[in-house]
Amino acid sequence: xxxxxxxxxxxxxxTVRMTSSALMVLVGAVGxxxxxxxxxxxxxxxxxxxxxxxxxxxxxERATSGMLLAALTASVLSGxxxxxxxxxxxxxxVVPVIGVVSVRHEKRAFFAFALGIQIAGWGLVEFRExxxxxxxxxxxxxxxxxxxxxxxxxxxxxxxxxxPKVSPKKTWSGTVAGWVAAGVVGFVFTLFTNAxxxxxxxSMVLSFAGQMGDIAxxxxxxxxxxxxxxxxxxxxxxxxxxxxxxxGASLFMLLVARVFNVPGVAF
Numbered sequence: 001x002x003x004x005x006x007x008x009x010x011x012x013x014x015t016v017r018m019t020s021s022a023l024m025v026l027v028g029a030v031g032x033x034x035x036x037x038x039x040x041x042x043x044x045x046x047x048x049x050x051x052x053x054x055x056x057x058x059x060x061e062r063a064t065s066g067m068l069l070a071a072l073t074a075s076v077l078s079g080x081x082x083x084x085x086x087x088x089x090x091x092x093x094v095v096p097v098i099g100v101v102s103v104r105h106e107k108r109a110f111f112a113f114a115l116g117i118q119i120a121g122w123g124l125v126e127f128r129e130x131x132x133x134x135x136x137x138x139x140x141x142x143x144x145x146x147x148x149x150x151x152x153x154x155x156x157x158x159x160x161x162x163x164p165k166v167s168p169k170k171t172w173s174g175t176v177a178g179w180v181a182a183g184v185v186g187f188v189f190t191l192f193t194n195a196x197x198x199x200x201x202x203s204m205v206l207s208f209a210g211q212m213g214d215i216a217x218x219x220x221x222x223x224x225x226x227x228x229x230x231x232x233x234x235x236x237x238x239x240x241x242x243x244x245x246x247x248g249a250s251l252f253m254l255l256v257a258r259v260f261n262v263p264g265v266a267f
Contacts, residue, residue, distance in 0.1 A: 024233070024242065025144070032128065032136055039128050040081050046239055047121035048074040050247075051095060053229040053240045054113050057220065058106045065102055069095055073118065080122050092118045109220060117240075120250035127253065138189050138199075139206070139253060143246050145185045146178035146207040153177030167218040175211060182207030202256070206249050213248020217241065 031042040048070040055066035076091050096114040100107045128136045154174025162170040186203030189195050217240060221229065228237025 019234075028140070032133065032140070035128055035133065040078075040125050043121050043125050044074050044077045044081075046243065047077055047117060049232070049238075050117050050121075050229075050240045050243065051114055053232075053238045054110065054117065055099065055103070057224045057226055057229055058110055059103050062102075069099060069102075072098070073114075077118060077121060081125060092122070106223070109223070113216075113220065116251060117247060119254070120247040123250040123254040124246075127250070127257075131257075134189075134193060138185070138193075138195075138203075139249060140246070141185050142182045142203050142206050143210045143249050145181040146210055147245060149181035150174040150178035150211075163215060166222065167215055170211075170215070170218075178211060179204045179207050206252060209252035210245035210249040213251070214245045216248065217244035 028042075031039045051073040052066045052070035055069055056063065059065070073095050076094055080089075080091060092115060095118065096111040099110045099114055103110050124136070127139065150170075151174065154169070154171045154177070157171070157173040159171050159173045161168060162172050162175045182203040183200050186195075186200035187197075189199055189203075190197060217229070221227070229240035230238030232238050233242055
């Protein structure tokens with residue numbers, strides 16, 4: 001039948017997604033390898049942009065306020081690199097509290113996400129400084145493998161949805177494929193590090209934590225009735241869309257590394 005629009009092909013977005021992913025991986029790899037102030041600056045920038053995206057999803061009509069909060073986030077996080085004490089950690093409340101006072105609705109959502117984004121960003125820097133390059137590489141590879149294999153498995157096999165009311169595109173096939181891929185990453189790291197086999201299980205749980213970070217951001221976007229957090233990255237939306245899983249993984253590993261004595265957490 002002529003005149004009917006052609007439905008989008010199943011893999012139409014693959015080229016754009018892969019190109020954007022490759023560039024992000026390259027930039028991220030340079031920052032992680034360099035470490036020190038270079039990695040810190042990268043994390044500060046990304047965290048500040050995600051706070052701006054969070055604000056713009058909730059209160060897009062007040063863009064200037066979002067930019068000011070992003071700048072304040074960068075200042076707070078930069079200060080935290082110098083003072084990681086418990087009192088210093090209270091600085092993470094500055095942006096969420098100001099946001100709650102300023103935003104007209106979704107105050108609890110802004111507070112929770114703003115606090116989580118900042119702590120997760122700070123956690124990544126702490127991981128790089130205290131655990132080293134290999135440890136952070138493992139964490140990032142688990143998240144990347146989960147995303148890539150979950151995407152391909154979900155596209156290829158489809159099937160029942162994982163949580164249709166929150167994230168209608170995610171399937172059980174993609175979710176489980178992400179766990180398996182993470183387990184494989186963990187096993188590979190046992191071959192050339194001192195990590196025990198426990199790291200395989202931790203990798204799979206970490207994969208789930210990353211997926212929950214993705215789910216949490218998806219729930220916020222559905223609530224705000226937006227498709228992406230922004231349009232900064234072709235094929236991926238915004239930085240918040242791209243790093244939501246890494247945020248969830250970082251928060252989970254902060255809990256594991258600081259509260260529990262789990263064998264294999266550090267290499």
